[in-house]
Amino acid sequence: MSNIGSYEERIEGFDWSLSEKELEYTPGDRINIGWYCTDRICRMGKADKTALIWEGLGGASRTYTFNDIRLAANTIGRFLRDLGIADQDRVCLFMDKIPELYLGFLGILKIGAIAQPLFSAFGDESLLVRLENAETSAIITQRKHVSKVRKIRDRLPHLKHIIIVDYDGRKPLQEREQAFSLDDADPVEELEVFPTEAESPSVLHYTSGTTGMPKGVKHVHYSLIAQYLTAKWVLDLQDDDIYWCTADPGWVTGTSYGIIGPWSLGITQCVLDCGFSAAAWYRFIEKHRVTVWYSAPTAIRSLMRAGEEVVKDHDLSGLRHLASVGEPLNSEAVIWSGKVFGKPFHDTYWQTETGVIMIANYPGMKVKPGSMGKPFPGITGVILDPVSHEPIAEAGKIGLIAFKPGWPSMMRTYWNNEATYQAKFVNNWYLSGDRASIDNEGYFWFVGRDDDVINTGGHLVSPFEVESALLEHEAVAESAVVSKPDEVNMEVVKAFVMLNPGFEPDAELELKIMNFIRKKLSPLAMPQEIEYVESLPKTRSGKIMRRLLHAQEWGEEIGDTSTLEDE
Numbered sequence: 001m002s003n004i005g006s007y008e009e010r011i012e013g014f015d016w017s018l019s020e021k022e023l024e025y026t027p028g029d030r031i032n033i034g035w036y037c038t039d040r041i042c043r044m045g046k047a048d049k050t051a052l053i054w055e056g057l058g059g060a061s062r063t064y065t066f067n068d069i070r071l072a073a074n075t076i077g078r079f080l081r082d083l084g085i086a087d088q089d090r091v092c093l094f095m096d097k098i099p100e101l102y103l104g105f106l107g108i109l110k111i112g113a114i115a116q117p118l119f120s121a122f123g124d125e126s127l128l129v130r131l132e133n134a135e136t137s138a139i140i141t142q143r144k145h146v147s148k149v150r151k152i153r154d155r156l157p158h159l160k161h162i163i164i165v166d167y168d169g170r171k172p173l174q175e176r177e178q179a180f181s182l183d184d185a186d187p188v189e190e191l192e193v194f195p196t197e198a199e200s201p202s203v204l205h206y207t208s209g210t211t212g213m214p215k216g217v218k219h220v221h222y223s224l225i226a227q228y229l230t231a232k233w234v235l236d237l238q239d240d241d242i243y244w245c246t247a248d249p250g251w252v253t254g255t256s257y258g259i260i261g262p263w264s265l266g267i268t269q270c271v272l273d274c275g276f277s278a279a280a281w282y283r284f285i286e287k288h289r290v291t292v293w294y295s296a297p298t299a300i301r302s303l304m305r306a307g308e309e310v311v312k313d314h315d316l317s318g319l320r321h322l323a324s325v326g327e328p329l330n331s332e333a334v335i336w337s338g339k340v341f342g343k344p345f346h347d348t349y350w351q352t353e354t355g356v357i358m359i360a361n362y363p364g365m366k367v368k369p370g371s372m373g374k375p376f377p378g379i380t381g382v383i384l385d386p387v388s389h390e391p392i393a394e395a396g397k398i399g400l401i402a403f404k405p406g407w408p409s410m411m412r413t414y415w416n417n418e419a420t421y422q423a424k425f426v427n428n429w430y431l432s433g434d435r436a437s438i439d440n441e442g443y444f445w446f447v448g449r450d451d452d453v454i455n456t457g458g459h460l461v462s463p464f465e466v467e468s469a470l471l472e473h474e475a476v477a478e479s480a481v482v483s484k485p486d487e488v489n490m491e492v493v494k495a496f497v498m499l500n501p502g503f504e505p506d507a508e509l510e511l512k513i514m515n516f517i518r519k520k521l522s523p524l525a526m527p528q529e530i531e532y533v534e535s536l537p538k539t540r541s542g543k544i545m546r547r548l549l550h551a552q553e554w555g556e557e558i559g560d561t562s563t564l565e566d567e
């Protein structure tokens with residue numbers, strides 16, 4: 001029997017107070033995610049239950065019980081507090097998927113500070129803009145990443161502490177640097193948990209938009225109410241499960257469902273910190289008898305390419321429930337997984353801003369391959385007419401995905417950017433920025449984004465950020481960045497570049513430009529191709545029409561070009 005039971009019955013009279021009751025939370029009480037994921041689970045008698053099975057490169061492995069993660073979070077929390085980190089200070093986590101990333105996250109929340117996880121793959125410029133925007137006080141990192149922090153620290157007056165979790169004493173620590181080792185520190189048995197309340201800020205995740213710099217999505221401790229229940233009903237996490245979320249906590253999936261959801265439910269989860277390979281993934285599932293697996297379409301398409309033979313080399317019979325998020329999950333992938341794993345991937349749809357899964361295929365509900373499923377109980381999801389912004393009743397008609405505001409884990413604002421936050425609402429609907437239709441059985445079908453943001457392998461890339469990086473190169477006069485189709489990543493980044501006089505449009509220059517922007521962008525945002533052009537299509541007001549270039553790449557109708565400069 002699945003946790004959700006009947007979706008239809010759950011919808012009837014649904015109220016989030018159901019989740020509050022399960023968590024023994026009364027409105028007005030204190031609520032702290034760090035405490036809920038550790039101390040409460042220990043008090044429930046699960047102190048010795050395994051919380052984390054971690055495997056790293058070269059076969060390194062560690063196992064932690066719930067009591068271990070409680071102590072580790074306390075120890076990191078105390079260390080930060082002793083450094084002078086106060087509630088609401090921003091503390092950045094800039095690490096690979098090592099245990100300190102997960103345990104540090106909880107420690108930060110326990111002292112009421114705000115966790116700011118960032119991908120360790122980010123280059124120094126990407127790191128800089130996000131730390132500057134958040135006025136981050138401290139960063140926790142590894143030896144292998146500290147050189148990027150050193151390059152930018154002089155431009156970050158707010159950054160008081162650079163904490164290295166694997167300092168080996170070989171080279172002297174530099175200005176503002178501190179060594180901290182979980183293995184060497186005295187475990188802190190009791191830590192006074194900061195009395196955070198429902199609206200106290202908890203996590204700051206950065207996401208890309210079409211224009212402007214990345215936006216810091218601010219979440220609060222009350223988000224737990226929805227993270228807990230969605231993990232329980234959508235991912236169907238049950239007491240004896242071994243759960244694997246493949247997402248990096250630099251991304252919201254890796255915190256909402258790679259830390260908070262499973263641990264607030266007292267579930268054992270495993271983490272694999274190594275690059276992608278089908279054989280390594282299957283070996284991991286087999287070895288740990290993974291039962292619930294939450295992954296992403298690009299990874300699933302890569303597994304499809306690796307073929308069925310490699311599946312047959314492993315015993316994956318422990319798998320009980322599979323789910324996916326981040327980009328369109330094509331029907332072929334759902335059908336393929338049914339064939340090779342004996343169960344379909346259940347698509348789920350949500351955003352950094354929503355904090356939790358909004359639309360999903362639930363255990364026990366009929367899966368229509370290619371559809372994202374139906375809104376979670378308590379979530380009012382509609383398709384709005386793009387002009388009137390009124391809900392469309394007609395089945396199959398494409399419009400904007402919008403939600404009625406007010407679910408527990410909705411972002412509270414964009415950090416230092418309230419105007420952009422307010423612009424997400426129309427007629428009291430939250431606009432997701434995506435387009436879809438609803439069929440006559442209430443299933444949502446994703447169509448595409450309603451803006452120019454590129455979703456490559458599940459990662460959102462702002463064309464503006466890539467264009468800005470390109471423009472800093474002396475050879476580039478103008479640029480336009482769009483997506484182009486790709487078999488595995490669905491879409492990848494392509495740049496059109498107009499050169500300044502005196503530069504030759506050749507392969508050597510392309511390499512130079514690529515190397516130049518590599519330092520500024522995350523590897524995820526790097527263009528796969530640069531095409532030199534004589535001119536770029538523009539509107540009469542001089543704005544570059546990415547839409548035309550996009551249509552050209554995707555072989556689509558070009559549509560209305562009446563505002564083109566030079567028809």
Ligand code: PRX
Binds near residue numbers: 326
């Ligand atoms: O465009 C949608 C796409 O990813 C966007 C949100 O990205 P991000 O904030 O990075 O968070 C992703 C993980 C929660 C959405 O606006 N997206 C997400 N899930 C799906 C999807 N597109 C199609 N199908 C999905 N299931």
